[in-house]
Amino acid sequence: MSNEKQKTRKRSGDPQQWKKNMRKRNKDEGKEYISPTGKKFPAKVMRSSCSNSCWLKCSENFSREMRDQIFLDYWSAGDAVRQRDFIRRNVINRSSTKHPSSKQSQRQRKVYTFPLPNSRKPVCRTFFLNTLGIGAKLVRYTVEKNEGDFISADQRGKHTPYNKTAVAEANLIRDHIKSFFSCRVSLLPQGEQQEVPPC
Numbered sequence: 001m002s003n004e005k006q007k008t009r010k011r012s013g014d015p016q017q018w019k020k021n022m023r024k025r026n027k028d029e030g031k032e033y034i035s036p037t038g039k040k041f042p043a044k045v046m047r048s049s050c051s052n053s054c055w056l057k058c059s060e061n062f063s064r065e066m067r068d069q070i071f072l073d074y075w076s077a078g079d080a081v082r083q084r085d086f087i088r089r090n091v092i093n094r095s096s097t098k099h100p101s102s103k104q105s106q107r108q109r110k111v112y113t114f115p116l117p118n119s120r121k122p123v124c125r126t127f128f129l130n131t132l133g134i135g136a137k138l139v140r141y142t143v144e145k146n147e148g149d150f151i152s153a154d155q156r157g158k159h160t161p162y163n164k165t166a167v168a169e170a171n172l173i174r175d176h177i178k179s180f181f182s183c184r185v186s187l188l189p190q191g192e193q194q195e196v197p198p199c
């Protein structure tokens with residue numbers, strides 16, 4: 001029994017890495033996950049619609065089924081880059097404001113939209129955030145930053161120089177092997193494999 005257990009553990013690879021991948025996958029798919037510090041994050045759920053008196057008539061333009069589909073599409077992507085891309089495509093940052101210092105105008109700077117089959121319609125902030133089950137902070141960060149900022153942030157503290165060197169070296173070796181191999185192949189019909197010139 002203990003032998004079997006040991007074998008299984010060996011086959012599963014690095015448990016830390018496995019846990020990390022699992023955590024990331026659950027997080028990106030909006031499922032419940034536990035952070036490395038032990039904090040439990042509940043699964044993402046769609047929250048209530050905006051009020052019936054909303055001037056953009058969000059719930060008239062987007063039925064409950066359409067909301068379900070948007071929520072599902074967003075989370076089933078299971079990929080933070082694609083999710084940020086969705087947010088960027090559907091939240092427009094309005095740059096000009098009459099009163100840039102007031103809180104109200106800061107809120108109005110963003111125009112939230114959801115896609116329809118052949119167009120898209122503006123929705124209010126509450127409807128946008130609640131339908132996706134996300135927070136305002138995520139939208140703010142995503143709209144204000146470029147994808148490159150996220151990539152460099154993700155790679156921080158992950159020994160990038162080491163990885164870069166390793167990848168560059170691996171590519172060099174691969175290219176070298178490839179060139180060597182193609183020389184040998186091209187000379188095969190003549191049967192002069194031993195006299196392959198350096199490529």
Ligand SMILES: [Zn+2]
Nearest residue numbers: 050054058124
């Ligand atoms: Zn609304």
